[in-house]
Amino acid sequence: MRIFPAIILAVSLLLAGCGGEDAENLTPEEYPTKVKAIKVLTTDAPITLSYSGQVIDRDEMQVQSKVNGTVVEKYIKGGQDVVEGQILFKIDDRQYQSAVLQAEANLAKSKTALAKERVNLQRDEELWQENAVSEQKLVNQRAAVESQKSEVEANEALLQKAKDDLADTIVYAPMSGRLGIDDVPVGTLANAGSTPLATIGIVDPVYVQFAVSEQEYLRIEREEDRPSSSFKISLTLADGSKYPYFGELAEYDRTMGNATGTLTIRTIFRNPERLLVPGMYARVEITGITMPNAMLVPERALQQLLGETLVIVAQSDNKSAVRKIELGEKIGSYYVVKSGLKADDWIVVEGLTNLRDGMPLEVTQVTAKDMGFSFKPSGEIFDVQQNATK
Numbered sequence: 001m002r003i004f005p006a007i008i009l010a011v012s013l014l015l016a017g018c019g020g021e022d023a024e025n026l027t028p029e030e031y032p033t034k035v036k037a038i039k040v041l042t043t044d045a046p047i048t049l050s051y052s053g054q055v056i057d058r059d060e061m062q063v064q065s066k067v068n069g070t071v072v073e074k075y076i077k078g079g080q081d082v083v084e085g086q087i088l089f090k091i092d093d094r095q096y097q098s099a100v101l102q103a104e105a106n107l108a109k110s111k112t113a114l115a116k117e118r119v120n121l122q123r124d125e126e127l128w129q130e131n132a133v134s135e136q137k138l139v140n141q142r143a144a145v146e147s148q149k150s151e152v153e154a155n156e157a158l159l160q161k162a163k164d165d166l167a168d169t170i171v172y173a174p175m176s177g178r179l180g181i182d183d184v185p186v187g188t189l190a191n192a193g194s195t196p197l198a199t200i201g202i203v204d205p206v207y208v209q210f211a212v213s214e215q216e217y218l219r220i221e222r223e224e225d226r227p228s229s230s231f232k233i234s235l236t237l238a239d240g241s242k243y244p245y246f247g248e249l250a251e252y253d254r255t256m257g258n259a260t261g262t263l264t265i266r267t268i269f270r271n272p273e274r275l276l277v278p279g280m281y282a283r284v285e286i287t288g289i290t291m292p293n294a295m296l297v298p299e300r301a302l303q304q305l306l307g308e309t310l311v312i313v314a315q316s317d318n319k320s321a322v323r324k325i326e327l328g329e330k331i332g333s334y335y336v337v338k339s340g341l342k343a344d345d346w347i348v349v350e351g352l353t354n355l356r357d358g359m360p361l362e363v364t365q366v367t368a369k370d371m372g373f374s375f376k377p378s379g380e381i382f383d384v385q386q387n388a389t390k
Contacts, residue, residue, distance in 0.1 A: 032362035035351030037314040038298060038371065042343045045294035045336065046287065047329045049220070053210035053235070053284040055276045057201030058268070059175065064197060065091055065190040066168040071197070078181030082200065086173040089197055091190060093169035100166055103159035110155045114148040121145050177202045178274075201278060204271040207250060208235065210284050211262035217252075220265075223289045224249060230288035233267050237275075237282050245270045247284075296334040297325070298373050301347045311341070312348040320352060320359040333373035 073090035076082060124141045127133040180199035184190075190197060212220065224231050235243035246269075253264040267284065269276060276282075303310045313321045325340030341347075346363070349371060368374070 032318070032360040033320075033352055034362045034364070035312075035314065035348045036364050036366045036371075037346040037348050038301070038366055038368065038373075040337070040341055040343055040345045040347060041296040041334065041368070042293060043296070045291045045296060045331055045334075047289050047291050047294075047331055047336070049212070049216055049286040049289065049329075051210040051212065051284045051286075053208040053267075053282050055278050055280045055282065056207045056209055056266075057177075057203065057278045058205060058207050059177070060199065060201035060278075061174060062196040062199050063088060063171065063174065064193055064195060065089070065171055066192055067091055067096065067165050067190075068192050069093070069095070069169065069190060071184060071186050071188045071190055074183070074186050076179060076183065076198070078179055078183045078198075081176075081178050082173040083176045084173055087170055088173055089171040091169040091171065093166055096162065096166040096169055099162040100159070103155065103162040107152065107155040107159050110148065110151045114145070114152050117141070117145045117148045171197060173200060175200065175202070203274055203276075203278070205268050206271045206276050206278065207266045207268055208247065208276075208282060208284060209264060209266045211257070211260065211264050213262055214256060217263045217265075219289055220249075220286060232287045234285050234287065235269065235276075235282045236285065238280065243269070243275070243282065291329070291336065294328075294331075295337045295341060295343060296331065297337055297341065297347050298333055298349055298368075298371065299330070299335055300333070300371070300373075301349045302327075302335065312352050313341070314346040314348055314361050314363045318361050318363060320348070320357060320361055322357050333368075 069091035071089050072092045075087050075089070082088070121138075121141045121144075124133055124138050128135065128138045177200045180201070182196070183198040184195075188195070188197075233247040233249070235247065237243055247267040249265065250268040251266040256263050297311060301311050303312075308324050309327055311323050311325055313323050315321050323340050323345075326338040328336030328338050330336075346365070348361075349366070352359070352361070
């Protein structure tokens with residue numbers, strides 16, 4: 001602990017007695033004010049980037065019918081989890097059953113006609129061998145057979161189409177996920193490819209989307225690529241609680257927004273308890289990024305006046321000096337100082353509340369441990385790929 005010369009002067013005045021001439025001439029403003037001061041901390045500082053994020057479905061699609069018709073059965077209810085291939089709705093299939101029967105009849109008729117034309121062709125070929133029919137008649141009969149074969153193939157395609165339409169009257173879940181509550185009731189007239197019957201989205205895992213500045217994007221990208229990086233992405237929910245899983249970077253937008261100057265990023269989070277619901281907001285925090293040679297002061301030393309941030313410096317002559325500073329990121333009990341201080345400044349953290357220059361001080365030096373200052377946040381979080389507590 002270092003004792004400044006002002007303390008020695010104060011002790012001398014007390015020993016001289018309260019009735020001394022010098023003591024009688026001192027005003028209250030001239031007595032040293034007892035303060036505690038801490039030296040500006042310069043270190044490679046871990047910083048936290050914080051953003052307002054929104055939860056969105058990893059994949060979302062509208063379920064639609066492939067055929068026209070009225071919904072006659074519904075096998076699900078809104079909000080439930082479904083698996084890929086599960087039956088969701090049934091469309092009235094009476095007209096499609098009739099179409100299948102009609103297509104089968106047309107195909108049978110065309111096959112019969114083809115068989116007849118083939119018999120005629122065989123007869124004409126035998127007669128032509130005996131010069132009993134002209135070559136032109138034989139050519140015409142061969143063309144008739146080929147035409148009827150095409151008719152059979154066309155009717156086979158129509159039958160397959162009718163069968164497909166009949167099968168499509170059953171609407172299946174195209175993927176596993178959770179249904180929205182916008183599912184339609186029985187009796188709804190569905191138009192093929194245009195009437196949404198339900199919405200389904202994947203809810204585990206989910207995306208959390210937010211926007212970053214160009215500088216922050218570069219900082220994040222470089223830090224994530226470092227082999228020894230302790231890069232982590234966490235969430236704070238609307239009630240202030242910590243989400244119990246870490247996330248991972250998943251997607252970047254391809255361009256910076258022209259109007260906002262920001263880049264949209266999506267992170268992916270496990271959601272086994274279905275706690276994260278698409279549309280909800282959460283605070284995204286990215287930790288493990290290091291700012292080299294950062295200059296830091298405790299939050300406790302900061303004072304606000306007319307929109308400016310001020311600190312009091314204990315100068316080497318044991319007098320106070322008010323300094324205006326510019327702040328950067330908050331790190332635990334500290335703030336990064338962008339400008340306004342020097343690395344060897346001592347900052348008052350306790351004992352002086354009146355912002356005045358030139359006040360005499362009796363300074364006690366303290367450390368971060370003495371004052372309980374720390375870089376570290378609290379809370380337990382789990383890794384996105386495992387359940388081990390971090």
